[in-house]
Amino acid sequence: MSLIAAESLSAGYGAEPVLRDVSFTIAPGEIVTVVGPNGSGKTTLLRALIGALRPAAGRIRRKPGLRVGYVPQTLHIDPTLPMTVDRFLRLPGRSSRAACAAALESAGVPDLLQRQMAGLSGGQFQRVLLARALIETPDLLLLDEATQGLDQPGSAAFYTRIDQVRHDTGCAVLMISHELHVVMSASDRVICLNGHVCCQGTPAVVSAAPEYRALFGSGTGGALALYRHDHDHDHDDPATEAAE
Amino acid sequence: MLADFMTRAVLAGVGVALAAAPLGSFVVWRRMAYFGDATAHAAILGVALSLALQVSIFAGAMAVALVMALTVTVLSGRGYAMDTLLGVLAHSALAFGLVAVSFLSGIRIDLMAYLFGDILAVSRGDLAVIWGGAALVVGLIGWRWSALLTATLNAELAHASGIDPRREQLVLTLALAITVAVAIKVVGVLLIAAMLIIPAAAARPLARTPEQMALTAAVLGSGSAIAGLRAAYVFDTPAGPSIVCVAALVFLATSLLDGLRSGQSR
Known part of the structure; x- marks a missing residue:
């Protein structure tokens, strides 16, 4: 099917x-x-x-x-919105912290968990977006x-x-x-x-x-x-x- | 010693600050500041209508605020030039409200009390309405928190997670109308948007996550309410504006702190 x-x-x-x-x-x-x-x-x-x-x-x-896991074309995060990578990965969801850490690990960016989304490079941002889309095993x-x-x-x-x-x-x-x-x-x-x-x-x-x-x-x-x-x-x- | 009316005023101020903190954070994140203004200004028309129809001011103000907020939401979905439209709606609602109040010649009405609040005259019944409304707003936003946050971040991201961004927008609209209605007595229609935006903006440099920002805004807003009332008592200044002044000073302080911090890291 x-x-x-x-x-x-x-x-x-x-x-x-x-x-x-x-x-x-x-x-x-x-x-x-x-x-x-x-x-x-x-x-x-x-x-x-x-x-x-x-x-x-x-x-x-x-x-x-x-x-469905979705990776948008661009994601503009308003500068007034504080957002750590960790918090972003758990949006809107119920994912555990361990799952987030594992997702970043497999995305090849294990150290980003506590970083602000706004401070990431383009490549890191893209990896985090993909990690979030994959976290609930789509x-x-x-x-x-x-x-x-x-x-x-x-x-x-x-x-x-x-x-x-x-x-x-x-x-x-x-x-x-x-x-x-x-x-x-x-x-x-x-x-x-x-x-x-x-x-x-x-x-x-x-x-x-x-x-x-x-x-x-x-x-x-x-x-x-x-x-x-x-x-x-x-x-x-x-x-x-x-x-x- | 704080007189009993001061205790009630403090409780009223803190109640409004607690509701305004999470809602104000969304207003800031979604760039709805002017939207909050328009909704609040429309409430004066609600006040006039409820005096004329002899219904509760809370109900009248909330109904008109809700109509205004829904109107703006619908129009914004149709791609109107928003800042012009909001400018038109906000100020004409205020003007119509003021004109409508002047028709109420039979009723003695202290217009200033509705424009700038009358927190020192808060009754026990008002307190019940304020805390009930605040609990409703906090409950509503708390219940939808993750969905609201996802929809704020990106509409497509929300859709893909099975969240309808329009429904979440409606939740915020409803919360805004309730907040406006309960805050009239405390800071008045002209300064409600200030209570929404200033504590949230002041909290921004201190927060690393959305939750921290909303909680910090609640602390700063409540603190501003208490300190502002104290200042109004000591200096014999109008209470609502004094609260907003303290909040503005807090904003200045956290912004300077942020400037210093980023200056050091550079």
Whole structure:
């Protein structure tokens, strides 16, 4: 049974829907990436999936009891709001302090527990956001442009970590990204979105699809290869499994 | 020696400070300061209406404050230019309230008591209303605390955790209306927003977590109420404004402390 499914979903903000007739499903343990140009409805789709936006038509089916971990694109914490990493990890939840410490440990930032969120670097902040999303062992992890603000090695490390999380916990991952080449090769399946689903399939299938090339040009068709070339220099990166 | 009316005044001031602390923290975090102002100013219209209709001032002020707060909430959801809109609503509510009061020619009414509070005239019944209202506000915010905090941090994050940010906004709106209604007698409609914001802002440099900030604001607010009443007694100054003055001095002190600390660490 799928974890979450969009069925003929239409959604948007005004009279004109941003998304039209979008259907897809996500199976347990799958890593799926949504790619699409600006204004193609990627973020609208994610907002509809977490329930922040009511569908104009169609519907979203969730497996009963589905636990969702969400990593927002950006998180602005007002400077008037004091917030330690420890407190942030336990929001809104019931997570124990031991679970928080363990989550930071596995995120590779064990010493941050008592630090203020506002004082973290971009990379640390991103790791804490991911640690919080994982703390209640989600069935589905949703990532909205999660590597924004990270440099290239930083985002490569991030995707490596996502793949490892999937490997360790078996959770499915749905991510949105504009970093086509990196993301696509880390995915089992790619959904190319432009208001509607243009094409979907394995990274290799999508990057060869005419609809995809029409959107991103043939230049990015080679980006997948470019990434693989990059990858040749990295000898123990588990992301290769996902790139098959 | 504190006279009996002073004891009641202190209890009233502390009651309002305790309700204002957690609510005021959210007002500061969510940048709702002007929203608090608009709601409080609208309450004077509630006072006028309740005098005309001969219902309890607490009920009238709360009803109008609630209507105002809901109006602002609905309009803000529709993307109006908020600071202009709040400026219009806050001051026109106040003006309509003052005009409405002037129509009540048959009733002798001390307008100053509603604008600046009349804490020294607090009765036992008023105390019961103030502490009852304060308990309600603290209970409401305490009950929704984690959800409110998550919704304040980020609306999408809240949705993903199964929290509806609009519902939490409504909780705050309700708490605000209750607080305004109970605080009229203590500091008056013009200074309610000050009691919400100043202790919370003063607590910010001393706190590392949201909970610490709300608790510290409660301590600083209560302290300001006690010290302000004492000052009003000694210097024969108006009580409500004296409380706010003390709170402002506390804010100045903690801000300077914070400045010194960050200066040292630099």
